Amino acid sequence: MHVKVLGPDCARCKRLEELTREAAQEAGIPVEIEHLTDPTRFIDYSVITTPGLVVEEQVKMSGRLPRREEIVAWLKEAAGGQ
Secondary structure (H helix, E strand, O other): OEEEEEOOOOHHHHHHHHHHHHHHHHHOOOOEEEEEOOHHHHHHOOOOOOOEEEEOOEEEEEOOOOOHHHHHHHHHHHOOOO
């Protein structure tokens, strides 16, 4: 499963990447995480405030740090409810 973290190389963006790895491990879903730091790419996903999280090309959130449980649910949903 392909996941993108959108945001500069800041503490909140790094934390979102860590939370996503933890959530994927908890859910038992292998993920490939790509961290996009180019602001022109954020616009491709209509993300104005960072960090942003994109799962299988669907924007799941932006502008806040989600709870790990939220990320688990998004990953499971994208995986077809595993």
